[in-house]
Amino acid sequence: xxxxxxxxxxxxQAFVILVRRYHDPMLRLACGFVPSRAVAEEVVxxxxxxxxxxxxxxxxxxxxxxxxxxxxxxxxxxxxxxxRRSVAIGDAGPAxxxxxxxxxxxxxxxxxxxxxxxxxxxxxxxLAGRIRSAIEELPARQREVVTLRDVEGLSxxxxxxxxxxxxxxxxVLLHRGRSRVRQVLETEFGRA
Amino acid sequence: xxxxxxxRRRNIVCRQAVELVTDYLESALPAAGRRxxxxxxxxxxxxTEYLAQMRATIELAGHITPDDLTPQMxxxxxxxxRQWQAESGSD
Numbered sequence: 001x002x003x004x005x006x007x008x009x010x011x012x013q014a015f016v017i018l019v020r021r022y023h024d025p026m027l028r029l030a031c032g033f034v035p036s037r038a039v040a041e042e043v044v045x046x047x048x049x050x051x052x053x054x055x056x057x058x059x060x061x062x063x064x065x066x067x068x069x070x071x072x073x074x075x076x077x078x079x080x081x082x083x084r085r086s087v088a089i090g091d092a093g094p095a096x097x098x099x100x101x102x103x104x105x106x107x108x109x110x111x112x113x114x115x116x117x118x119x120x121x122x123x124x125x126x127l128a129g130r131i132r133s134a135i136e137e138l139p140a141r142q143r144e145v146v147t148l149r150d151v152e153g154l155s156x157x158x159x160x161x162x163x164x165x166x167x168x169x170x171x172v173l174l175h176r177g178r179s180r181v182r183q184v185l186e187t188e189f190g191r192a
Numbered sequence: 193x194x195x196x197x198x199x200r201r202r203n204i205v206c207r208q209a210v211e212l213v214t215d216y217l218e219s220a221l222p223a224a225g226r227r228x229x230x231x232x233x234x235x236x237x238x239x240t241e242y243l244a245q246m247r248a249t250i251e252l253a254g255h256i257t258p259d260d261l262t263p264q265m266x267x268x269x270x271x272x273x274r275q276w277q278a279e280s281g282s283d
Contacts, residue, residue: 015269106205150253151254156218
């Protein structure tokens, strides 16, 4: 709450801290709603202006970051003229390629090992870059949920509120997204 | 009762287990489903590894840090802030 109080007290530096922390994830999120990066940048800029105008009326019923993301998504939706999204669940495949299971449904090609190596600093550096690009490569809806949940650390409740989706849909998108990212890491770093 | 017995007998296979991982981690499985999932894990090192990898994936995602603003962008935001202050002050 300290940052919020400073913002309300017209502390310029508090605004800079907030922008430095959230500009990048907001821009990434906005890109999923609008046709180009230029439009996304406008949306984010516009969102920051909205944040400044609205901060005195912000009641703190949700967290500050949830409020920020919510404003962003509303504006990005308007800008992208993207209709309220009914989540198509059929557009994504299973969590694991079906050819990796035998006829009985047991692993024929079990997961290759990679998590033991994450302590290796050099490798961890590579992992960090790869996981970031893997998330960026996800279909927009999965990327939004994974970014808000796993990168930004919002609760499922907060994500549903920001994206206006049901808890069930949130979970399906999260599952698809995480499964894909895991597969990318296994493919890249796994050893049988 | 009969249903419970039938459910208890029905074991899941790996192909199904990997689809339940998120529901499991989100505590969204009903009690019987959770028990079935855990019973499968107890006998399946591959699915145990799979679950550990999903947890590692989530953990790694949480370590992604946002790109910082360029000095130029930072200046632009300070200008935006001052513009807003000037506007709101003159209201």
